[in-house]
Amino acid sequence: MNEETHLPAVQHMAQHVLNQLQEHRSRCPPSLRPTPLFVGVQGPQGSGKTFLTSRLRAHLASPPHSLAVTVLSIDDLYLPHSGLQSLAESNPHNILFQGRGQPGTHDVPLGTSVFRNLKKINEVDAGTVDIPIFDKSLFNGQGDRISDGETVKGPVDVVVLEGWCVGFFPTSKELVEERLKEPVPTLEPDMFNMKAFVSVDHVLAVNEQLKRYVEWWSALDAFIQIKGPSSAQLSIIYQWRLQQEHNMKAKNGGKGMTDDQVKTFVDRYIPGYVFFGDGVTKGFSGGEGAETERLPSWIGKGLSVTIGNDRELLHVSNF
Numbered sequence: 532m533n534e535e536t537h538l539p540a541v542q543h544m545a546q547h548v549l550n551q552l553q554e555h556r557s558r559c560p561p562s563l564r565p566t567p568l569f570v571g572v573q574g575p576q577g578s579g580k581t582f583l584t585s586r587l588r589a590h591l592a593s594p595p596h597s598l599a600v601t602v603l604s605i606d607d608l609y610l611p612h613s614g615l616q617s618l619a620e621s622n623p624h625n626i627l628f629q630g631r632g633q634p635g636t637h638d639v640p641l642g643t644s645v646f647r648n649l650k651k652i653n654e655v656d657a658g659t660v661d662i663p664i665f666d667k668s669l670f671n672g673q674g675d676r677i678s679d680g681e682t683v684k685g686p687v688d689v690v691v692l693e694g695w696c697v698g699f700f701p702t703s704k705e706l707v708e709e710r711l712k713e714p715v716p717t718l719e720p721d722m723f724n725m726k727a728f729v730s731v732d733h734v735l736a737v738n739e740q741l742k743r744y745v746e747w748w749s750a751l752d753a754f755i756q757i758k759g760p761s762s763a764q765l766s767i768i769y770q771w772r773l774q775q776e777h778n779m780k781a782k783n784g785g786k787g788m789t790d791d792q793v794k795t796f797v798d799r800y801i802p803g804y805v806f807f808g809d810g811v812t813k814g815f816s817g818g819e820g821a822e823t824e825r826l827p828s829w830i831g832k833g834l835s836v837t838i839g840n841d842r843e844l845l846h847v848s849n850f
Contacts, residue, residue: 539844540836541586544755547834548591548689551753552598554832564653564686567601569646569750571829572693573811574757575804576797577771579842583757584693591689598688601649601662605694606631608642609665612675625733631674632799634696634807635740638663639747646750652685659684696803698748698756698827700810701741707734707806715805717766729802741807754829756811757836760845765804769797770840812850 552568559565572587574580584602591598609615609631618636622628628635641663648660662681667674708731715725759767773793780787788796812833814826827833833850 538586540583540757540838540847541590543836543844543847544583544587544834545590545596547755548587548753549596551832552689555752564655566650566653567687567690569650569690569692569752571697571748571751571754572691572757573695573697573699573754574693575695575759575768575771576800577768577773577775578757578759578838579771580693580695580757584691588691599686600689600691601683601687602691602693603645603649603662605637605642605692605697606667607663607665607676607680608637608645609674609676610636610638612670612673614638615673622736625729625736627729627733627737627799627802630799632695633737633740633803634699634744635737637744639743642747646747649683649687649690650750652683652687654685657685692747692751695800696744696807698751698754698811698829699741699803699807700745700748700814700827701738702806702810702815704731704735707731707738710805715765715801717762717764718801722766722769723798723801725802725805728798734802734806737803738806749828751827751829752832754811754827754833755836756833756850757838760837760839763840765801767840768800768804769794771842772797 548568548570551570555568556565572580572584574583581604588600588602590596591600610618615631615636619629627633630636645660645662651657652660660683662683664677664680665674666677669675669677711725711729711731711734714720715723758764759771773790776787776793811827812830814830830850835846835848835850836844837846839845
């Protein structure tokens with residue numbers, strides 16, 4: 532991962548956070564300590580979102596800003612290994628639940644508790660907040676939560692939640708059925724065949740789980756989305772993730788996934804982008820009743836960062 536390549540993107544991300552932090556603090560009564568600014572960061576596998584987020588944190592923590600920034604990865608909110616096993620065994624024919632990753636494989640009550648405590652961390656009598664850590668190397672790569680997490684003490688200026696599906700919203704059965712019939716954007720049928728991969732019921736099972744995540748998203752004050760160009764919206768994810776694996780193997784003596792295994796890995800995430808990914812900018816899609824009109828809380832406070840094949844900055848815009 533080339534730090535120079537990413538620097539322009541980090542600069543834009545940092546300025547966005549600083550602008551949103553200033554607005555956030557201006558809305559707080561002078562007599563109260565402002566709550567941390569909660570920022571969601573969404574980006575696909577291999578896009579460098581974790582790297583970008585770490586550079587963002589370092590930039591904001593350095594003078595002249597010197598901000599206290601806490602970063603939480605949605606990956607650290609996975610169910611423990613026993614919970615992931617139970618979910619897979621309860622849904623033996625749904626490939627989307629065979630392993631971690633999809634909405635439904637995270638510990639929603641744990642995440643809700645962490646977010647609520649972080650919201651209150653700047654209060655006078657607030658205690659510390661324990662941030663969980665999920666070790667993906669345990670159980671032969673299936674992973675498990677470890678007992679020693681990170682402890683955060685206030686005051687905290689910014690909390691960043693990063694992950695591939697941060698900001699994804701549930702949709703309707705009608706839209707799932709409609710999109711299942713359509714070609715998958717930027718992917719040829721011989722590359723990925725959605726109809727052969729999942730059924731409507733498989734997607735709706737994830738959709739039902741995703742409804743529980745909306746409470747998490749309601750905590751977010753601002754948003755940053757990292758994405759590839761529209762001409763390679765999904766195909767570029769395979770390229771990025773393959774580059775990432777090759778780079779890792781070049782450094783560790785060849786340990787890692789084969790190219791076919793990388794494709795299989797990415798395949799499981801494609802339905803999430805197709806059916807739920809536009810929730811970042813649209814909120815509920817085709818829901819019933821009042822949910823139809825519900826937009827994300829960060830609309831008007833979002834930054835879109837478009838990057839190319841080598842993760843070079845192509846374009847930034849607000850939404």
